[in-house]
Amino acid sequence: MNHEIHENKGKGLVPRLRFPEFRGAGEWTTHKLAEIAEFHKGKGISKADIKPNGKQPCIRYGELYTIYGELIKDVISRTDLPPDNLFLSNVGDVIIPSSGETKIDIATAACVAHENIALGSDLNVVRSNQNGVFLSYYLNGALKLEIAKVAQGDTVVHLYKSNLEKLGLAVPLPEEQQKIADCLSSLDALIAAQADKIDALKTHKKGLMQQLFPHEGETVPRLRFPEFRDAGEWEEQILGELVEIASGQVDPTDPMYCDKPHVGGENIESHTGRLQRMRTAKELGLISGKYSFDGRDILYSKIRPALNKVATPDFEGICSADIYPIRPSSQQLCRQYLAYLLLSDGFLKYATKNSGRSKIPKVNRESLLAYVLVIPVREEQQCIADCLTSLDALIDAHTEKLGALNAHKKGLMQQLFPCLEAACE
Template sequence: MKDMHAEGIAHVVGLEHIDPEDIHLRRAASIEDSTTFTKKFRKGDILFGRRRAYLKKAAQVNFDGICSGDITVMRAKEGLLPKLLPFVVNNDKFFDYAVKHSAGGLSPRVKFHDLANYEFLLPPKEQQAQLAELLWAMDEVIENIIFVKEKTEFLRLINREKLFTYGIAALDNAKNIKLKNSKCGLINKEWQAHKFFNIAEVTSGQVDPKDEKYSGLVQIGSERIEPNTGRITEFKTAKELNITSGNYLFSKEHIIYSKIRPYFKKVANPNFTGLCSADIYPIKPNSDLLCKEYLFYYLLTDKFTQKLLRFQNRTGMPKVNREELGSMYIPVPSLDEQKGIVNILKHIDDSLDAIEKKLSSSKALQKSLINQIF
């Protein structure tokens, strides 16, 4: 890599660094990483993922570097404004063409000489400039929304940790709050630390999802819980999913917690009666001591997860067993304080939901504009 250093090249790009349907390259590896890549690109070029073109990977770079042989480097020629090229290759017609002309079995690739035959309508330079201005203005809107989303996600992360250590008063001035050491780490000195199984119980005893009493209920597997948010991504019944193995029955009084790979933080608060796979624990808190939503949010914290991970010395697929979960401790403030913490975190989640809806609609509009123009 010495020759690359001499040329001022510091970045390496593989297909894994290009996000589907995103005109921006947001990640790269260091040239220090061992690599056999030798294909060079320049700032402003488009990196198109020619392997598995159906993944729709084509991003513009803002630095010089080298990339994988499974990436085609594109650069605008005379007659096409460079600012327009990212949008020309990020439209459905281009991707469909690339897929149609790909060859290979499990990992189809498209050759550049096939891509070179792709045809599209190209207006005069003056109109190209106007189109580029419109499309980049739309892109700026999207980038601003992404910025706000990232900042709000960071706010959520910080508040999760602060609120379960200091309490609501931390939002005003955490310095004046006295803490104490407990079996769940540092917590507000006014709080108690309770052993998990003293304030919550995990459902035992499975039911048959083929039974008519249960087959019409929504079934949740860990793959249908979004990491770190608690969102359930799909609502289908046990019958629709053809579930045949034993499942746990949960109710509105339960939260559900995936015991597989606990570092993914897959916890959900369904608020309906349903079934969950054997890899998920239905947990019912003692309502006299613990607000269900408070426990839900606490199980999403790094504070809880890092302490739980001390048990995880297994290779392959780490799991949390009942004894390990039951040995954990939960910080327990008053019920009023718990509800206050829940309200703050729920408000942040609601804000994030609104931001993500706006982002989704803006991306859909951008895609529609690109497809209409080209």
């Protein structure tokens, strides 16, 4: 991506950042959306109408929230509804949901890159002679809050043609629209490629873990480091003989604990164990009993074990009573290896199978300690843990890069479009 952008220090309805060739092109022209576009409504296409092998590509409104970004090139859904019962797209149509759960969520736009794509009901279709990709980024960026302001309803939010028609905006010449669209599209391509790298690394890690731990009924893994290939079978053990689980709870209002970070199940990311958005007990106003932990413990969330939430903190804190702080009690067991064992498919299947049959499944202390595992010598455990830890570090680095790219896009979108106060009056 090579788009040189200069900061604009002049006044008027122009963006703060502008490409050099347009710095002398004057101000953007202001309009109501109804002055530059016509509005249509999608038609039909229920969830039951989606057919994996259908001939007609289609888009349903819910997919704007979960699948698509500002530009829709590859359409994933298909239907066999007859064309006469459908509303078909033109190239460059911009679609916006007409119903949703929140006002900010409903302010979501996407440009359809192809013609004859069936557009489902609950979709507003904005059809204009402007650059659809430019308009989509504009609506998702500088105009997102303006759209949210005109949406109606609380429990179910609606966005009508009459709301969109009055929306104020400013547009530049077609050439500048195309330049902005190309810049942001190329950045989105980088973001998508980075996300694909992360997905590939996670898939690799999942496959590696399946090979590095023995399958049920086996005593050696299918993939072993060269120095341990002649080390013999792994030893069968009962988890309760190798670990201890915290039992005594502490008062989170006690000065000794109130300023320490608190970890609840919601703070542990599924399958990765990353800790996120933690606050202190005092900040959360916690009063019920908690467990204390430190850098020797592993935090295992016993509620809904299928969520696979296991963390290895490197600090002191307190955790929810729905989390077990577990630590090795024997030199036979390496802490980091134990953490990966608890994240493995084999243990996940055991925990899910042995969780309670209540409305909220959970693994009790007795079932956890009764788990039968096979383990290698400590040196092989450490090699496995080091291998997976280095892979996690690589995933973290790529995830951080993805976050930086998304932050760059957000900042760029704020500056590539002008302040709209004058346009929205």
